[in-house]
Amino acid sequence: MELLKERIKKDGKVRSGNVLKVDSFLNHQMDIKLFEQIGKEFKRRFADCPINKILTIESSGIGIASIAAQSFDVPVVFAKKNTTKNIDGALYSAQIESFTHGKVYNVIVAREFLNPCDNVLIIDDFLANGKALMGLSKIVEKSGAKLCGAGIVIEKGFQEGGKLLRASGMRIESLAIIKSMTPDGEIIFED
Amino acid sequence: MELLKERIKKDGKVRSGNVLKVDSFLNHQMDIKLFEQIGKEFKRRFADCPINKILTIESSGIGIASIAAQSFDVPVVFAKKNTTKNIDGALYSAQIESFTHGKVYNVIVAREFLNPCDNVLIIDDFLANGKALMGLSKIVEKSGAKLCGAGIVIEKGFQEGGKLLRASGMRIESLAIIKSMTPDGEIIFED
Numbered sequence: 556m557e558l559l560k561e562r563i564k565k566d567g568k569v570r571s572g573n574v575l576k577v578d579s580f581l582n583h584q585m586d587i588k589l590f591e592q593i594g595k596e597f598k599r600r601f602a603d604c605p606i607n608k609i610l611t612i613e614s615s616g617i618g619i620a621s622i623a624a625q626s627f628d629v630p631v632v633f634a635k636k637n638t639t640k641n642i643d644g645a646l647y648s649a650q651i652e653s654f655t656h657g658k659v660y661n662v663i664v665a666r667e668f669l670n671p672c673d674n675v676l677i678i679d680d681f682l683a684n685g686k687a688l689m690g691l692s693k694i695v696e697k698s699g700a701k702l703c704g705a706g707i708v709i710e711k712g713f714q715e716g717g718k719l720l721r722a723s724g725m726r727i728e729s730l731a732i733i734k735s736m737t738p739d740g741e742i743i744f745e746d
Numbered sequence: 747m748e749l750l751k752e753r754i755k756k757d758g759k760v761r762s763g764n765v766l767k768v769d770s771f772l773n774h775q776m777d778i779k780l781f782e783q784i785g786k787e788f789k790r791r792f793a794d795c796p797i798n799k800i801l802t803i804e805s806s807g808i809g810i811a812s813i814a815a816q817s818f819d820v821p822v823v824f825a826k827k828n829t830t831k832n833i834d835g836a837l838y839s840a841q842i843e844s845f846t847h848g849k850v851y852n853v854i855v856a857r858e859f860l861n862p863c864d865n866v867l868i869i870d871d872f873l874a875n876g877k878a879l880m881g882l883s884k885i886v887e888k889s890g891a892k893l894c895g896a897g898i899v900i901e902k903g904f905q906e907g908g909k910l911l912r913a914s915g916m917r918i919e920s921l922a923i924i925k926s927m928t929p930d931g932e933i934i935f936e937d
Contacts, residue, residue, distance in 0.1 A: 584859045585822045587815040614804035618812040618822065624778040631776045631809065668775045 556596050556730040560744050562589060563709065569736045573683075573711065581708065582615035582680050587622060593730060594623035597678065597706040600728040601627075604703040606676045608632060610669070610695065612662060612687055619708060620678040627676070632669065634662040634691060647697045651690035664694050671699035682707040682729060685716020692725065704728060712745050747787050747921040751935050753780060754900065760927045764874075764902065772899065773806035773871050778813060784921060785814035788869065788897040791919040792818075795894040797867045799823060801860070801886065803853060803878055810899060811869040818867070823860065825853040825882060838888045842881035855885050862890035873898040873920060876907020883916065895919060903936050 568576040580586040606627050611620035612634040620631045637660070645666040652659045669675070677691050688705055695702045704726030710717050712732040721727055732745040759767040771777040797818050802811035803825040811822045828851070836857040843850045860866070868882050879896055886893045895917030901908050903923040912918055923936040 578856065579858070583823065583826065583856060585812060585815075585824070587812055587821060590812065591816075614808060614824065614826070617805060617808040618824070621776060621778055621781065621809040621812045622816075624776075625782075625813075630778060632774065633776070633805065633809075635774065635805070665769065665774060667770070 556593070558592055559589070559708070559731045562586075563731055563733075564742055567742055569738065569740045569742065571738070573714070573736065575709065575711070575733070575736060575742070577709065581619075585618045587618075590619055590622035591625075593619060593708060594626040596730055597623050597676070597728065598626035601676055601704060601706065604676070605674045606703050608669070608673045608675050608700075609678055610634065610664070610675050610691055611678045612636070612691060615680040616678055619680055623678055623706070632664060634664050634694060636660050636662055647694045649690035649693040649697075652684075652686045662690050662694070664698075666698070669695065669698035669700050673698070673700035674703050675700050676703050677705040678707075679705070680708045682710040682716050682720075682727065683714045685714075685720050688716065688720055688725075688727075692720075706730075709733065747784070749783055750780070750899070750922045753777075754922055754924075755933055758933060760929065760931045760933065762929070764905070764927065766900065766902070766924070766927060766933070768900065772810075776809045778809075781810055781813035782816075784810060784899060785817040787921055788814050788867070788919065789817035792867055792895060792897065795867070796865045797894050799860070799864045799866050799891075800869055801825065801855070801866050801882055802869045803827070803882060806871040807869055810871060814869055814897065823855060825855050825885060827851050827853055838885045840881035840884040840888075843875075843877045853881050853885070855889075857889070860886065860889035860891050864889070864891035865894050866891050867894050868896040869898075870896070871899045873901040873907050873911075873918070874905045876905075876911050879907065879911055879916075879918075883911075897921075900924065 609631045624631045646663045648663045707729040710729035710732045734743045734745045800822045837854045839854045898920040901920035901923045925934045925936045
């Protein structure tokens with residue numbers, strides 16, 4: 556998606572540890588007009604799938620998934636990272652190791668919001684080592700729902716997540732795949 | 747907002763400790779079509795304000811704020827509850843005591859995303875004791891931006907947050923104000 560790649564080149568900042576900061580438009584400040592284009596692109600790529608629900612994970616996925624949901628005309632469920640007072644009853648859960656936060660956490664989805672008749676699209680902002688996506692796909696599997704695929708805004712193609720998950724049979728559509736990032740800030744995309 | 751009140755009566759569940767579960771449409775599964783109506787109502791109520799930025803807080807506020815942002819044609823900034831690798835540089839921060847989680851946490855916004863020329867609308871899903879809203883308004887104040895007001899989806903009118911903050915001069919527009927909830931599940935709204 557050219558518009559997105561241009562925006563990443565313009566406003567993305569490369570930091571040590573293979574961190575790409577895109578917080579001016581994607582995951583701290585959110586450019587909702589860009590999200591509308593991202594949502595339309597996900598719909599175009601998954602037009603062949605009978606998606607009736609979008610699953611994402613707090614927090615950075617929620618804004619993107621909410622706007623994309625308008626193109627699919629479906630509700631969104633976001634997986635929660637901590638069990639709170641307001642979640643009770645039966646849950647699906649999975650463990651996820653976070654690259655960004657450097658720790659392992661549980662994610663949960665209330666059982667009532669995923670069931671075997673659902674056709675689920677997972678949406679997230681980043682795909683790097685793939686742990687979040689693996690956790691979410693485990694939750695979909697436990698629920699008996701069908702996973703149609705995953706829509707990712709930015710994939711770090713130089714990390715192994717995308718390769719591993721595609722090899723396992725998951726359909727992944729990433730709108731920008733980064734081939735490499737240099738310490739002086741150059742970002743090169745895969746074709 | 748009648749549509750919202752009807753939905754709360756239909757799908758809201760009263761739990762012990764004055765907890766209102768609305769996770770089937772507001773803060774776990776999200777009814778994006780309802781969010782569109784909520785966003786339009788916020789725009790109608792704040793039509794007199796030159797709002798150029800919406801501020802919310804992760805996680806439950808993000809979906810609502812993202813959809814509402816379409817009615818205002820502005821970007822959204824969401825305050826983060828934990829400092830991560832991806833946030834660096836200068837920050838505005840405030841401490842918030844969470845009713846839901848029973849703990850105190852720091853919320854932060856990167857300085858570059860709030861500045862004195864901004865006219866800010868805060869959006870959140872709930873207003874109860876008002877701690878989140880107080881924290882967010884402190885961040886707006888520190889930035890030098892103008893706070894136009896706060897748009898709240900559900901206010902628990904029987905808790906003190908709304909009264910205290912309105913008395914302090916904050917403009918708050920709550921789309922559904924709950925007067926009382928009974929243990930057998932009855933929900934009564936203020937007129």
